[in-house]
Amino acid sequence: MFKKALIAATVLLAAPALADTPESLMQGYAEQARTTSTSYAGPSVATGQRLFHQQPRDWSCATCHTDQPTASGRHAVTGKVIAPLAPAANAERFRDAAKVEKWFKRNCNDTLGRPCTPAEKADVIAFLLAATTGT
Amino acid sequence: MRMFSGIRRIDLIVWSLAALFLAHAAMAAVPPTPSATATVYAEECGACHTAYPARLLPPADWAAVLATLDRHFGVDASLDATTRAAVASQLGVGTSVASTSTTKTVPRITQQGWFREEHDEISAQLFRSPAVRSGANCGACHAGADRGQFDEHSVRIPR
Numbered sequence: 632m633f634k635k636a637l638i639a640a641t642v643l644l645a646a647p648a649l650a651d652t653p654e655s656l657m658q659g660y661a662e663q664a665r666t667t668s669t670s671y672a673g674p675s676v677a678t679g680q681r682l683f684h685q686q687p688r689d690w691s692c693a694t695c696h697t698d699q700p701t702a703s704g705r706h707a708v709t710g711k712v713i714a715p716l717a718p719a720a721n722a723e724r725f726r727d728a729a730k731v732e733k734w735f736k737r738n739c740n741d742t743l744g745r746p747c748t749p750a751e752k753a754d755v756i757a758f759l760l761a762a763t764t765g766t
Numbered sequence: 767m768r769m770f771s772g773i774r775r776i777d778l779i780v781w782s783l784a785a786l787f788l789a790h791a792a793m794a795a796v797p798p799t800p801s802a803t804a805t806v807y808a809e810e811c812g813a814c815h816t817a818y819p820a821r822l823l824p825p826a827d828w829a830a831v832l833a834t835l836d837r838h839f840g841v842d843a844s845l846d847a848t849t850r851a852a853v854a855s856q857l858g859v860g861t862s863v864a865s866t867s868t869t870k871t872v873p874r875i876t877q878q879g880w881f882r883e884e885h886d887e888i889s890a891q892l893f894r895s896p897a898v899r900s901g902a903n904c905g906a907c908h909a910g911a912d913r914g915q916f917d918e919h920s921v922r923i924p925r
Contacts (some may be wrong), residue, residue: 709815710899710906721835733846740842 639766653725657756663749671750679758690742692755700762714727717762725756807856810849811911812912814841816904818875819914827873828857834872839902876901888923897924 657674664671683692683700695713696704701720704713715721725731739747747755808817820828832854836844843852854860875881885901891903891915907923 706814708900710903711813711815729846732826733844737842737844 633724648704651726651731653756653760655729656725656728657753657760659728660753660756661747666693668750674750674753674757676761677755678751679756679761682747682755683758685743688742688744692738692742694742700759703763717759717764718761719763721759724759806849806852808912810845810853814843815902816911818904820882822875823873823878825857826858829859830855830873832859839872839874892923895924904918 661671661674683696684698685691686694690707694707696716700717701715703715705711706713714723716724718724735747735752739745739751812818819856821832831838832850835850836842881901892898898906904916907921908916909922911915
């Protein structure tokens with residue numbers, strides 16, 4: 632009985648952990664990328680950093696989010712302050728898959744003029760996860 | 767044997783509690799109730815700009831704005847249908863938002879007659895200054911803008 636109760640208690644305690652994390656979302660995108668390319672090497676911090684600064688049109692990610700993902704940004708048009716993107720500086724980031732998809736859809740269109748691939752999304756999250764407040 | 771059935775009953779209770787807990791957690795993902803729409807509007811629209819009070823535009827203009835969110839003043843502000851319906855109801859538009867807009871240009875609060883009148887002493891230069899940037903940035907001068915407060919006496923123009 633104790634063993635079973637212990638398992639049940641673990642399920643109860645683990646339930647909140649079912650929520651998304653930056654790492655789980657990054658892995659999810661990486662898995663999607665793997666299904667389309669067998670040679671996919673996994674999320675890349677360097678590629679994510681390049682993407683973050685890529686500006687084929689009017690804006691890059693950094694235009695609003697600044698060069699420092701751990702810093703607060705400002706909306707290029709409205710001037711509204713944007714809380715830091717890097718999880719190290721803002722624990723609320725990348726905690727909700729639907730919210731993350733909503734913003735990737737919008738902001739990839741705004742910056743690159745096209746949707747991002749799952750590999751690109753994984754790379755950007757990898758770059759943001761690598762950004763620490765100490766640097 | 768009697769002990770065995772006792773254990774099973776306890777198991778059943780523990781697992782039922784676990785199932786109830788998980789079901790409750792899953793319920794958090796259901797679409798927002800009407801009472802939650804106020805925060806939906808503030809959260810969705812207020813993420814990029816002041817959560818402009820519904821009274822600042824007529825319902826037909828809000829409908830036109832909501833029908834063109836994918837090209838919203840130069841940016842993609844698209845929402846899923848459920849969220850957009852919640853925002854529409856908050857703005858007094860009703861839940862059936864036209865999927866295509868009949869208007870050629872998206873209405874702007876800053877182009878409303880009353881807005882121009884209220885701000886006729888404010889220069890275009892000040893609106894473009896680094897501290898303000900745009901007429902969309904109500905909070906630059908109206909500290910209570912996010913709470914829908916635009917009282918003239920509380921205006922502080924940044925210099």
